[in-house]
Amino acid sequence: MHDPAAVPWLESLNALTGGLFLLTAFGLVALRQVYGCLRLYVIQSILLASSAFLLAALDHSWHLVAVGVLDASTKAIAVPWVFRRALHDEVQTRREITQVLNVPTALLLALALAIVAYLLAAPLVAAGGGRGVNVNLPVGLAGLFVGGLTAALRREAVPLFLGLLAMENSSFFAGIAVAPDLPLLAEVAIAFDVLILVLVVNVLTRAVHEHIGTTKVGALRTLRERETR
Amino acid sequence: MTLVVIPALMLMAALLSALGLGRRLASAVTLAATATALALAARAALLVAAGRPIVDISGWVSLDGFGALVLVVTVFVCFLAAIFSWGYVAEHWHDVGRISAYYAHLNLFMFALVLVPVLAEPALVWIAVEGTAVFSVLLVAFDNTHGALEAAWKYIALMFMGAAAALLGFLILFWAQQSSGGGVYSWDGLRAEAPHMPVPLVMAAFLLVLVGFGAKVGFVPMHTWLPDAHSQAPSAACALLSAIKTTVALYAILRLVPLLPAGTVSGVMEFTGLLSAGVAAFLLLQVGDYKRLFAYSTVEHMGIIFAAAGLGGAGALSGAMLQLVAHSLTKSFCFFAAGAALLVLGTREIASVRGLLRTSPVAGSALLFGALAIGGAPPFALFLSEFSIFRAGLERGHYLVIALLVIFIVIAFFGILAHVNRMVFGSPPGDSGARPGHTAAPQPGTGGNAHLPFRPRLPATVTLTLVLAAIPILVLGVYQPTSLHTLASMAAAALTPGGAP
Numbered sequence: 001m002h003d004p005a006a007v008p009w010l011e012s013l014n015a016l017t018g019g020l021f022l023l024t025a026f027g028l029v030a031l032r033q034v035y036g037c038l039r040l041y042v043i044q045s046i047l048l049a050s051s052a053f054l055l056a057a058l059d060h061s062w063h064l065v066a067v068g069v070l071d072a073s074t075k076a077i078a079v080p081w082v083f084r085r086a087l088h089d090e091v092q093t094r095r096e097i098t099q100v101l102n103v104p105t106a107l108l109l110a111l112a113l114a115i116v117a118y119l120l121a122a123p124l125v126a127a128g129g130g131r132g133v134n135v136n137l138p139v140g141l142a143g144l145f146v147g148g149l150t151a152a153l154r155r156e157a158v159p160l161f162l163g164l165l166a167m168e169n170s171s172f173f174a175g176i177a178v179a180p181d182l183p184l185l186a187e188v189a190i191a192f193d194v195l196i197l198v199l200v201v202n203v204l205t206r207a208v209h210e211h212i213g214t215t216k217v218g219a220l221r222t223l224r225e226r227e228t229r
Numbered sequence: 230m231t232l233v234v235i236p237a238l239m240l241m242a243a244l245l246s247a248l249g250l251g252r253r254l255a256s257a258v259t260l261a262a263t264a265t266a267l268a269l270a271a272r273a274a275l276l277v278a279a280g281r282p283i284v285d286i287s288g289w290v291s292l293d294g295f296g297a298l299v300l301v302v303t304v305f306v307c308f309l310a311a312i313f314s315w316g317y318v319a320e321h322w323h324d325v326g327r328i329s330a331y332y333a334h335l336n337l338f339m340f341a342l343v344l345v346p347v348l349a350e351p352a353l354v355w356i357a358v359e360g361t362a363v364f365s366v367l368l369v370a371f372d373n374t375h376g377a378l379e380a381a382w383k384y385i386a387l388m389f390m391g392a393a394a395a396l397l398g399f400l401i402l403f404w405a406q407q408s409s410g411g412g413v414y415s416w417d418g419l420r421a422e423a424p425h426m427p428v429p430l431v432m433a434a435f436l437l438v439l440v441g442f443g444a445k446v447g448f449v450p451m452h453t454w455l456p457d458a459h460s461q462a463p464s465a466a467c468a469l470l471s472a473i474k475t476t477v478a479l480y481a482i483l484r485l486v487p488l489l490p491a492g493t494v495s496g497v498m499e500f501t502g503l504l505s506a507g508v509a510a511f512l513l514l515q516v517g518d519y520k521r522l523f524a525y526s527t528v529e530h531m532g533i534i535f536a537a538a539g540l541g542g543a544g545a546l547s548g549a550m551l552q553l554v555a556h557s558l559t560k561s562f563c564f565f566a567a568g569a570a571l572l573v574l575g576t577r578e579i580a581s582v583r584g585l586l587r588t589s590p591v592a593g594s595a596l597l598f599g600a601l602a603i604g605g606a607p608p609f610a611l612f613l614s615e616f617s618i619f620r621a622g623l624e625r626g627h628y629l630v631i632a633l634l635v636i637f638i639v640i641a642f643f644g645i646l647a648h649v650n651r652m653v654f655g656s657p658p659g660d661s662g663a664r665p666g667h668t669a670a671p672q673p674g675t676g677g678n679a680h681l682p683f684r685p686r687l688p689a690t691v692t693l694t695l696v697l698a699a700i701p702i703l704v705l706g707v708y709q710p711t712s713l714h715t716l717a718s719m720a721a722a723a724l725t726p727g728g729a730p
Contacts, residue, residue, distance in 0.1 A: 018578070074419070087432065092237040120433075122404050123429050124401070124429055124430060124433055127408075127409060127428075127429040128401075128404050128408045128430050130404070130408065130426060141397070144393060144394065144397060147393070148390055151386060151390060157382075160386065161386075161389075161656060164386065164389040164390055164393065166392075167389075167390060167393035168389070168392070168393040168396065170393070170397075171393045171396040171397040171400065172396075173399065174400065174401075175396070175398055175400040177548060178400055178401055178403070178404035179400040179401075179403040179404050179407070180663055181407065182352060182400065182414075183350070183352070183414070185353075186350065186353060186356070188350035189352075189353065189356045190352070190355075190356060190396070192441050193359050193360070193363070196363055197359075197363050198386075199364055200366055200367060201385060201428065203367070204366065204367075204370060204378070204382065204385065206379055207370060207378055208382065209380050210524070211375060211378055212378075214301065220375075220378070220379035220382060220383075
């Protein structure tokens with residue numbers, strides 16, 4: 001058994017991790033550079049793995065250690081590797097991303113969504129209970145909403161998809177606290193699924209690039225109803 | 230081990246096709262795999278209907294009445310898609326690499342589809358439903374046109390957004406079960422534990438899964454990707470997307486309904502369902518593309534099924550289950566008919582087609598048959614299931630919901646028939662000899678397939694698919710076998726809180 005005195009210390013460290021995690025989610029809304037977004041995503045994934053390790057130490061759970069290792073290896077290593085290869089072909093220099101909304105407005109919206117997430121999470125935390133839930137669930141829910149906002153505001157393929165991946169990261173961030181004993185088979189399969197998805201998106205991004213010479217997927221808007229004559 | 234074998238067959242066919250076997254061999258392998266799977270699935274469903282649920286791996290792989298219903302329909306449409314592909318592929322592509330890629334993707338997609346009803350562990354079901362999206366994206370993008378790529382991007386973005394929300398939903402569901410005392414994390418285990426689980430948590434899980442998988446079903450604020458994706462993919466894939474992929478996602482949502490106290494989410498379900506049915510009924514009045522027409526009709530039918538399931542009660546629930554089956558069968562027929570029309574015409578534009586019945590009697594009559602059947606005209610399967618939903622709803626006094634459903638169904642019926650009438654009847658534009666250029670002038674990116682020659686003769690396998698697909702629609706319209714009824718009532722019981730599992 002661990003020293004009981006160490007526990008509050010670990011819990012505040014987890015709270016700090018949660019705060020930083022939310023900060024990376026805000027960063028993904030605001031940042032205007034593709035490489036910067038990718039780096040933020042890697043940092044977010046490392047924070048996710050750290051939180052898994054901290055909760056593992058609190059719970060004495062080898063299971064969560066495995067989940068942390070799995071997350072770190074897929075999301076902090078494999079996913080960025082695939083994206084870097086995709087980016088290498090397309091954007092040699094750091095490219096500015098055009099957005100639908102300006103940064104302050106987007107950040108204000110993100111803040112509002114985060115507050116809504118906290119309000120929604122409160123009754124759930126009260127109903128369920130569990131170690132770390134009071135930090136991880138609201139942060140995860142807020143990250144989910146803010147990630148959705150990121151994806152909705154982006155017009156460039158890779159940053160848009162990083163917003164979606166941040167949503168998935170956030171679901172996991174809540175998941176390591178609310179479902180620490182989820183069968184490992186499911187965890188492995190989910191990680192594998194994310195990896196396949198990233199590969200598919202990579203193929204698709206290349207095809208879009210070859211076809212229309214840009215990866216501005218926001219410019220794709222030809223499919224709509226036409227009036228029948 | 231029947232339940233493990235069925236997806237394994239599809240996976241094996243995918244691997245073999247990826248090896249580059251050549252057209253005939255890849256087609257034959259796919260057809261053999263789906264035919265065997267169909268025989269196994271039918272046998273499994275009959276066993277379940279006889280009161281013997283199948284458990285292959287306890288807590289992970291099993292089949293009950295609801296699963297059996299979805300499994301049989303899924304495998305049947307996979308089988309039809311394999312027959313249809315035989316002739317379609319021979320017409321479209323001559324490069325072995327393309328053909329191998331097509332069959333590999335198609336088989337992987339079918340693999341993910343059949344996994345959903347046989348898996349019993351919710352987290353794995355999430356992965357299987359995800360798999361249906363991931364593996365079908367490349368099929369949507371397969372034609373590599375501007376329109377196909379655009380559709381694929383919209384599709385994958387919305388799918389993944391939904392996936393993240395649904396994942397959190399399933400994790401919270403696990404939390405709810407653990408915090409009330411645990412048990413096996415499977416559909417049955419959850420049902421057993423349901424009375425003790427904290428309602429706010431299950432509610433949160435249900436809403437997250439509704440939003441997440443609702444995007445895959447095509448419920449109304451999240452339906453925008455559906456007509457794009459379902460019109461751009463090759464026709465066999467469209468049939469699977471529109472008839473089955475939406476259905477398995479709906480299946481996963483419905484599995485969560487009995488975990489909440491009776492009636493808690495009826496309002497949400499009725500509202501979502503009516504909104505989808507209503508908006509889709511009006512949207513399909515103004516389409517210019519006949520594949521998009523059928524895609525909007527899918528949104529409408531998903532809404533009808535969800536609203537009917539929301540009404541609750543054994544009658545409405547088993548009506549919803551019959552509607553689920555009838556819709557899958559009919560919608561796959563519609564997309565095969567649309568595929569046949571596309572082979573003949575080379576355009577998807579409604580406005581540029583006249584007198585299809587004379588140009589190609591098979592494609593023309595199939596399109597008309599499909600339009601009548603999907604609209605819910607009397608001698609067909611959907612008429613019977615819609616009728617049983619109305620009767621059950623009226624008996625329980627849901628007058629407003631039923632009245633709205635009737636209005637939406639009537640609007641959709643006339644919308645579909647108005648469009649199909651224009652295409653099927655009259656004289657072909659080429660006949661009058663006035664403007665030969667009028668027939669095939671598809672817009673770039675939307676019409677697609679403009680390179681196809683004008684070809685009134687259909688491949689024999691396409692005609693065979695249409696005949697085979699029409700049989701159950703006609704038969705179920707006049708006679709419903711006891712085993713189907715038993716499975717539908719079993720499924721209805723599985724959707725009732727506290728009902729016998």
